[in-house]
Amino acid sequence: MLKAKVQFTDTKHIDLEKKIAKLKGAVDVGIFGEQDSEFIIQAASNEFGTKTAGRNHNIVIPERSFIRSTFDEQKEDLTKSIDKAKIDVVIGKISKDKFLNRLGLFLGGKIVAKINDSKQWAEPNAESTIAAKTRAGKVGDQPLVDTGRMKQSVTHKLVK
Numbered sequence: 424m425l426k427a428k429v430q431f432t433d434t435k436h437i438d439l440e441k442k443i444a445k446l447k448g449a450v451d452v453g454i455f456g457e458q459d460s461e462f463i464i465q466a467a468s469n470e471f472g473t474k475t476a477g478r479n480h481n482i483v484i485p486e487r488s489f490i491r492s493t494f495d496e497q498k499e500d501l502t503k504s505i506d507k508a509k510i511d512v513v514i515g516k517i518s519k520d521k522f523l524n525r526l527g528l529f530l531g532g533k534i535v536a537k538i539n540d541s542k543q544w545a546e547p548n549a550e551s552t553i554a555a556k557t558r559a560g561k562v563g564d565q566p567l568v569d570t571g572r573m574k575q576s577v578t579h580k581l582v583k
Contacts, residue, residue: 446509449582450523452530453490454573462572469567485546487566493534501530520581527579538574541567 456463468476472486494501508522537544545566548556553564567573 446512446519448519448523450527450530450579451582452494452527452534452577452579454576455578455580456576462576466573466576469573487541487545489537489541489545489567490534493537494530497530497533501526504529523581524579527581531577531579534577535574538567538577541565 454463454466468484469487470490471488472484474483476482476484504526508517508526511517512519512522542565548564548566556562556564556569561569
């Protein structure tokens, strides 16, 4: 890995150096919770797919990536937004945290839209899943959408 460090030695640019140092930051976007909670396991099983779901660990859930794929699809727009925001943060037009929150809301909204549109891109639910939903009084066969909890749980948090 190649690294470069820029250090200002004249006093006129020290303020700029401090502002540039403030650019470090991150935002996590997705569904958060305890790693072993049933809901997080369900979300991860759909995101990555699994061959060991269910009580007997014999149910196959195909990969229906709604988080990683959204990030991949938005990467170019996100890169442009981040590049522009770097300048806005340095000149004081917007705070780093405000930008990261906006970025989190933007990406979270795209993830929810992807879930809403899952019938167009995701592998359909199995007949057994549709039958179980019907027995439970639920209508519809859209993947990733059952009670609405999945899309309601998409959120973001700033990484400090």
